[in-house]
């Protein structure tokens with residue numbers, strides 16, 4: 001649809017903020033201008049796209065993606081990641097501050113990311129900063145430049161250039177983030193618990209699982225919540241894998257601690273009991289745990305205890321995964337820890353959500369509205385509502401497909417979902433009213449945190465929209 005000309009998208013299954021229903025959605029100049037009863041707008045208002053029974057969802061917002069460019073572009077780059085995202089119905093990604101070189105722990109590191117991402121983003125793109133030992137003085141500068149918050153690791157991150165924080169560093173980082181009003185996002189595993197766990201290398205997943213026990217998560221979350229209580233910082237627990245942390249989070253919320261949490265499609269859809277020996281595509285940290293734990297995560301999700309379900313897409317090259325089909329040893333202890341799934345999160349979660357009696361509106365809350373709220377983009381992203389960017393997905397909830405890793409847009413053809421049949425197929429993705437075509441020129445924009453005051457955004461496409469009220 002041409003920019004400027006009004007368009008109506010019609011669906012019998014539009015997921016609006018108040019639920020799923022038949023609707024017409026009017027789009028002009030990249031925004032949604034109104035929603036109306038099904039069949040009521042098209043005759044007068046402009047070009048019509050009638051999706052029939054195919055669902056219309058707001059574009060997904062994935063706030064946990066490791067793009068790795070510059071520096072490790074062979075693992076994943078902006079072009080491949082954002083094409084995969086668009087093909088998977090994701091219209092906004094917030095990129096993690098590590099695995100690229102340099103990491104996003106300085107303003108110069110952020111500028112390097114922004115420069116290299118320029119002209120390569122098929123969807124909208126924001127950036128997290130990193131809080132590491134020794135960079136407290138950079139946090140306010142990065143915050144002003146528009147990062148959405150700061151990631152810290154409580155245990156080794158897996159890459160040398162992004163060291164983890166000890167208790168004293170965490171306290172200093174959280175105090176500074178409380179002062180400047182930033183969101184602290186935390187990889188919560190406790191290094192002492194990990195060090196004390198049995199380390200048995202090899203191809204057996206159960207040995208890897210024993211090396212990353214649930215206690216590592218509960219211990220780390222307990223420390224984090226203590227520090228949040230003392231500093232008043234707003235904290236977000238990344239990729240909760242163990243349901244044992246949920247009571248701690250509930251108690252902290254009751255005590256007034258500002259804490260949110262996310263989980264990931266792989267923790268909700270995969271289970272330790274069914275990870276094949278040597279299949280290191282399944283390795284991530286914290287690890288995929290057992291079936292009973294998975295059921296408990298679903299229960300918490302249904303109860304609103306997770307603000308977001310996001311991918312933690314963290315690929316590497318197949319050789320670093322030590323995959324047997326690439327001649328690797330299949331050793332879980334030595335393989336790179338990270339799951340590639342950016343293009344598959346929506347159908348993976350929908351397949352399991354539907355089986356458990358959830359509707360599309362639930363999936364939209366977990367994967368679009370919730371993560372938009374987490375990063376303060378409510379009002380522009382995460383809903384089909386007047387005033388929002390026309391970021392939309394045509395999703396066939398009944399369409400099934402068998403996953404072939406080589407058919408994905410990810411840079412490397414590795415994913416634990418390979419060979420699975422998933423339900424739900426993305427038919428089209430629109431970014432600000434224009435259909436995304438992976439073969440055409442990209443028109444994604446770089447986003448900054450609302451109310452940031454960037455001085456060095458190099459991009460003419462940098463997208464700065466102020467909103468009336470700070471939501472963080």
Ligand SMILES: [Zn+2]
Pocket residue numbers: 064066096312313314
């Ligand atoms: Zn991650």
